[in-house]
Amino acid sequence: MRYLPLTETDRAEMLAAVGAGAIDDLFVDVPKDLLLGEPIEGLPLHASEMAVERHMSRLAGQNLSAGEAPFFIGAGAYRHHVPATVDHLIQRGEFLTAYTPYQPEIAQGTLQVLFEFQTQVARLFGTDIANASMYDGSTACWEAVQMADRITRRDRVVLSGGLHPHYVSTIRTMARFTRDEIDSRVPVLDAEPDDAALIEAISDETGSVVVQYPDILGRVPDLAAISDAAHAKGALLIVVVTEPVALGLIEAPGKLGADIVVGEGQSLGVGLSFGGPYLGLFGCREKFVRQMPGRVCGETVDADGKRGFVLTLSTREQHIRREKATSNICTNSGLCALAFSIHMTLLGGGGLARLARLNHARARKLVDRLERIEGVSCLNHAYFNEVTIILPQDARETVRVLADRGVLAGVSLGRLYPDANELHRGLLVTATETVSDEDIETFASALEGVLA
The missing domain is CATH 3.90.1150.10 (Aspartate Aminotransferase, domain 1)
Structure with a gap:
């Protein structure tokens, strides 16, 4: 297939339809100094498919993969x-091409998997409820901060020095468009996490405290003590888990007082893949469910009394009125969620x-x-x-x-x-x-x- 299948007539008709005189008119908002005035030096204008394959293979050969x-x-x-069974099952046509299951009557398989995924995440995190996945761990963390803002009506956020710097960066990037005041710190090379300093930073204006567990240096913070301190000031504790396998050995954050638990699900069922796509996990206390972003799949019965699955809660901006939505970035990672769920099922609790x-x-x-x-x-x-x-x-x-x-x-x-x-x-x-x-x-x- 050609890369540019449109004819000059096709292009002229499309430009006329949008009211543009030339293709360059579509880029008037891009600063002139960022626009290319000529082809990139050293890059050929065209090449055969075989030549491109050989070139890309040579480039890939320079990588040292995991x-x-x-x-x-x-x-x-x-x-x-990742067991071979995971890849085999997620590549089945009914899963590989599925997206958001808007029509439950034709998406029962996908909805059932997401329902089971939610159950697995809630049990893993020790939370009352979990949603049907999010984009990745860092954006799930920001969504948790915004959720805490809505619940507490406060916009001061205290970040542990042990929080992954990429998560901190995501929070700071998004906070540029909100009123949130971000109090963050850099970790210290100390055998103990910064629990005392973190607790000291919690004030009556704090809406949420964000802690990674285990933290970026591999240490395990005292979540129970931090939870008590946060709750004493009326703040919520958000716990970030970047390595969910750890929860097979250490206590679930929800059992230690976490109000919202988020994380990256890549470890189970999803390969490294040069950085993505990955999987955002999100769980919380049941009383906060209506402030939770994303979707919740629920179990019901049909007109004949047979078990079935539906979207019970959808708070995304594309489902409800934009001003009522809890989020507009909570793209889910359905196929990665399926891979996570299959891997978890194969392992079981004992595994x-x-x-x-x-x-x-x-x-x-x-x-x-x-x-x-x-x-x-x-x-x-x-x-x-x-x-x-x-x-x-x-x-x-x-x-x-x-x-x-x-x-x-x-x-x-x-x-x-x-x-x-x-x-x-x-x-x-x-x-x-x-x-x-x-x-x-x-x-x-x-x-x-x-x-x-």
């Missing part, structure tokens, strides 16, 4: 084994717990080996599968050298916090069930060589 090297990268996206224990055991083995290297230490010894390692030199250059030697060693804190010099020796490493003893030894030996 499955080709010892892999210790996490920081919000994790490599787990998730075993997977979590295996992840923790792998991380402990990694830390034990790395700490035997001179000059290397572990920030703390209470973590799940991700932990911060302190190096005797800047971790950014170390990561680059190790990548050249075929080891994807983790995420340098200097990359996440380029302006915080005291964090530059920190290296965030992750070990999931996909990490072998050989991978750990390869990483350790390569690191010894770099630090020698």
Whole structure:
């Protein structure tokens, strides 16, 4: 198929229909200095399909993918084994092409899956209810902040220093268009999370407190203490979970006092995929359900008394009057939600717990080996599968050298916090069930060589 199938006559008719004299008129709002005046240098005007395939294959060959090297990268996206059953089922035609199930009479399969997905997320998070997925973890976090604003009628937001900087960035970007006052901080290389400082920052004007669990440095904050402090001031506690597998081993946030729990569901059923598409998870207390963004699938019976599923609550701007909507960005990730649900079903509660224990055991083995290297230490010894390692030199250059030697060693804190010099020796490493003893030894030996 041609890339430009329209004729000059087709284009002229389309321009006339919208009242434009030429194609350039469609770009008058773009600053002149940002418009290309001529073709990009070095890029051919045309090429055959085979030539393009060869060129793209050569470019792809420069990547070092997760499955080709010892892999210790996490920081919000994790490599787990995804059973082949997941891919097989989500590629069935009735799922692969389905979008929002507006007509329940022809979407019972999709609605049932979403109903079961909600149940799984609510049980995982320890919340009364969960919605039928959101776009990703960071935008779900912002939606939680806005939900708390509506409930408390306050617009001051306190962010833990342990919250992922990308989530902080998303919140700050969206807050430019609202009245929200964002109180955030940079983490400190300390074995303990910033619970005391966070609690101290909660005031009578605070609407919500946002805490990551485990946090960006791999530490586990005391949610119960933070919840008590937030509630004493009339604020809501929002907990962010970027690694849902951890909840197979540590207590669910809802059981520790969280009012709203959000997270990234990529770990279960969804591959790394160069950063997306991913899956936003969202749960809350039942009394807040009408302020929750997104959709809720419910169970009912039809005219003959047979079990059926419908959209019980739809608060998106495309479903109801725009001024009554709780959100206009809550695009759901239906296919990723299906993958998550299938993977969770295959694991079951016992399987998730075993997977979590295996992840923790792998991380402990990694830390034990790395700490035997001179000059290397572990920030703390209470973590799940991700932990911060302190190096005797800047971790950014170390990561680059190790990548050249075929080891994807983790995420340098200097990359996440380029302006915080005291964090530059920190290296965030992750070990999931996909990490072998050989991978750990390869990483350790390569690191010894770099630090020698």
